[in-house]
Amino acid sequence: MYQTPVALEPPLPPQAYCDAEFAERERQQVFLPAWHLVTTHSAVAKHGEFVALEVLGVPVVVRNFDGELVALRNVCAHRQSIIARKPSGCSPTLKCPYHGWEYGSDGKTRKLPGATNFPKFKHDEYCLDKFLVEQCGDLVFIRLSETGPSLREWFGERFDLFAGWFSTGKYAQSMSCRFDMAANWKIPVEGSLESYHIPCVHPQTFHEDPGEKPSTHFFYPTGTAFQTIFLAPRWIDSRLRDVERIVLGILGIRYTGDYDHHHVFPHLLISHTDSLSVAQVVIPVDATHCYTLAMQYGIEPVKPNFFSTRVARRWGKFTAWLTRTILAEDRDIFPAVQAGVQGARKPGILGRCEERLHALQKYVHDRVHGIVVTQVVEPTTLPSDSPLQAPCLSEVAHD
Ligand code: FES
Ligand SMILES: [Fe+2]
Incomplete structure (x- = not known):
């Protein structure tokens, strides 16, 4: 079930998606104190790897x-x-x-x-x-500001859950990819906070919006979450579900069919099913451009042997291809949304199913407008009395 009984006014105006001054305030107050997913420990496990x-x-x-x-x-x-x-x-x-x-x-x-x-x-x-630098499971994060919350504080109560979903031993990395996008960073993040767009944008892959009945939205101080069971209305979906059941049986994992999607403010997205975990970050480049990094992990067999390990790798390859396909489908719609917000005369409207977008926009709004201020100190090697010293916002206040 969704939590709001009514449609919502978006807290951010269309200019928040294209204005350079707004983007700079986001950089200072939203992104400098945040943790950014940059790689995985598996990718830089040996001395000299970078x-x-x-x-x-x-x-x-x-x-x-x-x-x-x-x-x-x-x-x-x-x-x-x-x-x-x-x-x-x-x-x-x-x-x-x-x-x-x-x-x-x-x-x-x-x-x-x-x-x-x-x-x-x-x-x-x-x-x-x-x-x-800090880690959550195999995921490696950096923070640019010298001050700010620890990674555990930034994740809040969900830290251990995510650490388990990306722990090596239980999971192995099966994919990592990057997409550059001609869109404000909030557009791809918001695109993953609702399933309303599925029939139009993912007609072949996801196919159908699960809708309200099997879905639950959760709200945390550090983000939001969505839990559902995807329907299998087509022959291909139910066959795929059968294959997943068989694969999980070989790997010794119980099948539930659950799908969990988490958002950690402002820009980290985490998906989890019985057989995989995906972490995705969306990093702004400027007011109208961003890039995303996605890292996927496949579950490992409980009792590894030649056959079960091979099955896990094959399934990992297939689901990695599926994730890349879905990300590419999303990417193709974002330039149209960007062009639209730049030409908009007035704010749009958020449906009940889009209440997680409202939470993100409020998070950004409150920081950009100084309702919540985080101390930010950019590292610098300049002498402390230099006029070129990086900005230091020392005031700390909370709403
Ligand atoms: S050694 Fe790096 S610029 Fe000269
Ligand atoms: Fe999508």
Whole structure:
């Protein structure tokens, strides 16, 4: 059942989806204190393995230094070349490709070719900013602000649930993908907070909106959730369900048919079924562009042997293909929504089934308009008296 008895007015106006000033306020108050899913431990499990990406305009490299996962600003302290140029890889040292400066896990230089060119070199000043790194299960998150909630606080009461859904041993990563989208970040997030669009956008894959009767919405201080059982109205759906039952039987897992979807404010989405877990983050690039990273895990057999492990891998491959197909179907509608909000004269309306969107919009509204303010301190290596010092919003208040 849904919780609201009436349709709702959206807390955010259409301008919130295209205005650069609004996007900057979101960056400061919504995203800098938040935790961003950037990779998985499985992807950087060995010494030297790294991923490099841009988070809120900040180039970041997350690298395994002898077992320790470290996130550093991916900008050389010498003359600001990007250090790790590939999105992922493995290198014996973290070395700038321009003049060869090498860095350690503390962000300080380890090797400086021609060091006599830099007399009285200040190791503490010419180093890389370091960002906080925390894990929930196999998922790796970073936070750009030096202050803010811990990852456990950010997840709230659902932390242990999610850690279990992404724990290696019980699950194995089966897919990771990235989509760039010409849309404000809220458009793809909102698209995954309702199933009302399913018949139009996913006619072949999901096919049918389960509707209100088998569905329940949950609201937490840190986000929302949706639980349902998907119907199997077509022959293909019921055959697929039969196959899933057989696969789970081989893996030694009980079949329930439950589907859980969670949203952690502002931009983390987690789906879970009997056989898989998916984590998806949507990171803003500017007011009208964003990208999403999705990481999927398949359940492992309770008693692994050659046959059950092979079945788990095959099922993992199939469900990974299905997830990528569904994400691509969603991605294709977002530019039309973006063009629409830019041409809108007045706010739209949220149906009862879209009440989770209302919760997200209120979360953003309250932070952008200063009703809830979080202390934000961006890491910087600039001297503390520099006029170029990064912004520091020190006021803390709660509604
Ligand atoms: S810019 Fe990196 S070593 Fe010169
Ligand atoms: Fe969708």
